[in-house]
Amino acid sequence: MFELFRSSRSPASHSPSADSPSTLGASNHSQNPINYRDLVRMVLRDTLRLNGIPIDWIGCEVIARPHTGQAPNFQINLVVYTWHEGLLRYAPLLKQQILQGLQHFDPANNHNSHVMAWVFAPTCGFPHTRMPGPAYWRVSAELGKFDLPPSRNDLRRDDQDHIPTVPTPLR
Numbered sequence: 001m002f003e004l005f006r007s008s009r010s011p012a013s014h015s016p017s018a019d020s021p022s023t024l025g026a027s028n029h030s031q032n033p034i035n036y037r038d039l040v041r042m043v044l045r046d047t048l049r050l051n052g053i054p055i056d057w058i059g060c061e062v063i064a065r066p067h068t069g070q071a072p073n074f075q076i077n078l079v080v081y082t083w084h085e086g087l088l089r090y091a092p093l094l095k096q097q098i099l100q101g102l103q104h105f106d107p108a109n110n111h112n113s114h115v116m117a118w119v120f121a122p123t124c125g126f127p128h129t130r131m132p133g134p135a136y137w138r139v140s141a142e143l144g145k146f147d148l149p150p151s152r153n154d155l156r157r158d159d160q161d162h163i164p165t166v167p168t169p170l171r
Contacts, residue, residue, distance in 0.1 A: 040098075041062075043102050044098060047097045051097070063075040075115045076098075076114055076116045083120075091118065
């Protein structure tokens with residue numbers, strides 16, 4: 001089934017008709033964006049399944065964007081149907097995995113030029129009804145800093161009792 005979406009062909013299946021513009025990689029999704037939409041949906045579904053995310057939580061819309069040059073551009077809207085805090089926390093990784101999946105099944109094209117956007121369905125179950133106050137954002141920014149408590153090895157009682165914090169090489 002996955003061979004249908006691969007743009008490279010084995011030498012045994014190569015025929016003169018395989019060089020027609022409708023089967024070449026770059027013109028494949030410019031000639032027939034419906035097949036590309038199906039490819040994006042398949043990659044999204046497989047990515048969600050591989051990560052244990054229920055496939056009905058996120059859908060997608062693929063919109064062809066005007067382009068200049070050989071490779072067409074698409075806007076891929078990831079539509080959130082079921083809210084979960086972790087979705088946005090891991091959104092950059094999910095995007096990366098989807099782009100890698102597209103590159104795997106369609107290596108003849110550069111998929112990094114596509115725009116990915118998150119869209120939230122009105123019934124997704126987002127729990128909040130109002131924005132937090134300004135202090136919330138300052139506290140959240142301060143909590144995100146990388147501050148560690150001092151190590152007991154860093155606290156010097158006097159110079160004789162100092163234990164170095166740099167490990168010595170083992171012999």
